[in-house]
Amino acid sequence: MxxxxxxxxxxxxxxxxxxxxxxxxxxxxxxxxxxxxxxxxxxxxxxxxxxxxxxxxxxxxxxxxxxxxxxxxxxxxxxxxxxxxxxxxxxxxxxxxxxxxxxxxxxxxxxxxxxxxxxxxxxxxxxxxxxxxxxxxxxxxxxxxxxxxxxxxxxxxxxxxxxxxxxxxxxxxxxxxxxxxxxxxxxxxxxxxxxxxxxxxxxxxxxxxxxxxxxxxxxxxxxxxGQKPPEGKVDVVISPEVAGIAVHESVGHPYELDRIMGREAAQAGESFVKPEMLGERIGSEVVTVVEDPTVPNSWGFYLYDDEGVKARPRYLIRNGIINEFLMNREYASYLDLKSNAAARALNYNREPIVRMANTYLAPGDHSFEELIEDVKLGVYMVSFNEWNIDDRRFQQRYIGREAYLIENGEIKHPVRKPILEITTKGLWSSVDAVGKEIEFYPGTCGKGEPGQGVPVWMGGAPARLREVVLRR
Amino acid sequence: MMFEVNELILKKAKELGFGDVVVLAHEQNRRQVRFANNEIIVAKNWHTQKVELFAEYEKRVASTTLAALDENTIEKTLQMLMKSVKNLAPKEDYYGIAEGPFKYKDIPETFDKAIVELDEPNEYVEVAINAALEEGAERVAGVLYTDHNKLYLTTSNGVEAFDAGTGIEISVRAFIGDEESGHGTNSVRILKKFDPESAGRKAGEIAKLATNPIQGEAGTFDVVFDPLAFANLLSYMSFMTSAFTVEAGFSFLVGKLGQKVANEKVSLKDVGNMPNAYGTRKFDDEGVPTRETKIIENGILKTYLLNTSFARKYKTETTANAGLLMPEAWNIYLEAGDYSKDEIFGEVKHGIYITNVWYTRFQNYVTGDFSTIPRDGAFLIENGEIVKPIRNIRVSDNFQHILENIAALGKDLYHVHWWEVTTPVFTPYVLVKNVGITKATK
Missing domain, CATH: 3.30.2290.10 (PmbA/TldD superfamily)
Structure with a gap:
């Protein structure tokens, strides 16, 4: 061949x-x-x-x-x-x-x-x-x-x-x-x-x-x-699965440079992020988001991308600051940068375009118990069903499938369908603590025309969001 | 040539002991021109020749695609298939494939030599971009396709059928600032009906109208859905009408045959043999001639979409929607009403006009709870008039609730088929009362 x-x-x-x-x-x-x-x-x-x-x-x-x-x-x-x-x-x-x-x-x-x-x-x-x-x-x-x-x-x-x-x-x-x-x-x-x-x-x-x-x-x-979840401003602890969908949708996608520069505008949309936002704060100190194709045995695994460029971990957000975009050769050149090996194609009959591989919220220094123990009233969201985000990747929502009430530092009874509907900046600015242990969950990421659903992992550590609005 | 290959595969499969066998060969020539920021970003061509094979052995079913069509590959593939399937447990609810042969009628406006011979479609892209720019757009993005497909179907139940189809379509999205955009599409099967300008013009008009949007409010609103927006919902709905998805727990229509699932104004069909429709084919994957199927009639759920096996299981007739594993819709068709566009808007005292949506997702497929995000222009309506553009809202509701609350249907149907609407849909403007609208806080 x-x-x-x-x-x-x-x-x-x-x-x-x-x-x-x-x-x-x-x-x-x-x-x-x-x-x-x-x-x-x-x-x-x-x-x-x-x-x-x-x-x-x-x-x-x-x-x-x-x-x-x-x-x-x-x-x-x-x-x-x-x-x-x-x-x-x-x-x-x-x-x-x-x-x-x-x-x-x-x-x-x-x-x-x-x-x-x-x-x-x-x-x-x-x-x-x-x-x-x-x-x-x-x-x-x-x-x-x-x-x-x-x-x-x-x-x-x-x-x-x-x-x-x-x-x-x-x-x-x-x-x-x-x-x-x-x-x-x-x-x-x-x-x-x-x-x-x-x-x-x-x-x-x-x-x-x-x-x-x-x-x-x-x-x-x-x-x-199951009972109704609390409403209004409460603390929410998100599991690695929920953190995973959130970093994928509101960090990975808006940092794709082809999207930022309008190439996907008619399909997957544009981005609230602009090239000049490199170096700007988007989240709290404890938020670091990594995109890494080289995680062994990961669903999104590769060592060289579909333009032949060697892969490496990309730090999209480092300590709350926008640090790096996802790039292929074409879009890297428009910013006078090198590709960071984000070009992926689903099959021989698809063009390589800028994609995620394995995106995760990097671990912090809290044990899970520490994340929970000083929450007076809140919800621990373990998994989600419905989720979506606008095509500039700024206002998103996640509805819990398995979720529990947290009261005075203890996990209590299940709550039904807690709704977190929040902006990207609001979400990442609310994080005050991140757990130590990371987990990954697989997904099929959609982008491109014709569609290219590529295998990805999403995940990371659990995180605590302070005083976010929860709805039922 | 392709029928000879089909015959050979069929013969060898029967020799190996397979029962029902379906061989479906495709030959595809597809071209794409993608554009963004008023320029072409890539142009593509696909040439695909493939043979899909479905084979049954004592109620054990298997399918594959043949990567190469030489006798050696065919034999090896069939032997491997038999070896793999022989010891599996049977599919107890498998009831066979359709008994052919069938007679097929030519369907008007599904093939046009002019599309096959079209050398260079870029002028259509320029027409669309320019129309959007003339309306006030600053950045125009989109995609144009031309299609030429041939299908060759041979089955162990006496079917030998051929269909050739063409198509040309464009999807155009126009932008002014970061948050002002509009979208238009045009999909046809014959070249002389192609109107890329209308798609560009609509995209540009809506973008212009959407200038300086304000944050939308949460609440319950009467909503006028543009055909582009409602087509998205109906495209998801089409997935939920398949008997397979109903049984697999992906549909709010489960257990509702014969029941009221929509307002009595609502009649929804699947039309497989509709002229000039992007999903039209002469026959389904078993060779049954495609037809019109009433899914919902005056609000009552009449049938799920079926292939022969599902039909026999449910003791009824196939609706000619095979898919051998999963029946699928061809063209979803919402019957028009008698309102003009102005009259529909005139019904709204205080409401919202949504021109497009995306990212429709379900909290629970069986109950139909979902949300979807308006994109492109969305507007407040006061006393029948569009008064101002709004942004950052979400439709958060229930599928059946939406269908039950349809209050008015436009009299003109629009054919929608694009990246978000993968099953072609025919729909008018639709007014839905009391739609849940939410917004992000913080």
């Missing part, structure tokens, strides 16, 4: 592309779905192809094909070049890329328990285990949607500036939707996912079936014992 990738680069250069990259991607895997105890079927994922991206006369063209012959690849290169030339005519200034140093490397994430050696029925056993464990709780759970997924993601990236990066990253996940029906009330844990880069040993260690059992028990308790 290396030969075909190299052929694409050579072809593009012959056709006067000033920049050319080719990316071969192959995904092979399994999907198993079970609905209400019935196996819905087995899906075998087998997808591969080549995408070519070029700059010609300052315009950008991209073409892909899944017909892997020289003839078809050559045709794709011609199309990319032609599109780039035509696009260049409707530009105010030429597209530029930052200068980077490139490597010729190959890397692989090893599996202890390789899913390619395991039969479909053994994989289905993971889902059956969820069925069993949920049943054992005795909680009435009439609707159950379960999904197991694995795939090996193989990439070969090459450009005309000396990059050659080959990677093999396996990914495994289990997802569930559980609807609890008790005392005439329905509560739901929708699209809960456990996901990793690596082998099945990670699923077995994590035990999604225990998460599922815990979820239905919490929902039952919510139905039986």
């Amino acid at each position: 290396h030969e075909l990738v190299e052929f694409a680069i050579e072809k593009a250069q012959e056709m006067e592309a000033s920049y050319a990259e080719a990316r071969f991607e192959e995904k092979n895997g399994t999907e198993i779905i079970m609905k209400n105890g019935n196996p819905e079927g087995l899906g075998i994922l087998a997808d591969r192809g080549i995408g070519i991206r070029v700059l010609v006369d300052g315009g950008m063209g991209f073409a892909s094909t899944n017909v892997l012959t020289k003839e078809s690849v050559s045709e794709a290169v011609k199309k990319a070049v032609k599109l780039a030339k035509a696009a260049a005519k409707i530009r105010n200034k030429p597209i530029q890329f930052s200068e980077e140093s490139f490597h010729q490397v190959s890397y692989e994430v090893k599996m202890k328990k390789d899913f390619r050696d395991i039969s479909a029925e053994e994989k289905m056993d993971y889902l059956k285990l969820i069925e069993e464990k949920v049943k054992e709780t005795g909680v009435t759970t009439p609707m159950r949607f379960l999904r197991y997924g694995d795939f090996m993601w193989h990439k070969i990236f090459m450009n005309n500036e000396g990059a050659l990066v080959e990677s093999l990253i396996p990914r495994v996940s289990v997802t569930y939707n559980l609807v609890v029906f008790e005392e005439g009330q329905m509560e739901q844990a929708p699209f809960v996912q456990r996901a990793f880069s690596g082998g099945l040993e990670l699923i077995e260690k994590d035990q999604p079936w225990e998460w599922a059992a815990k979820d239905v028990k919490a929902l039952q308790k919510l139905i039986k014992e």
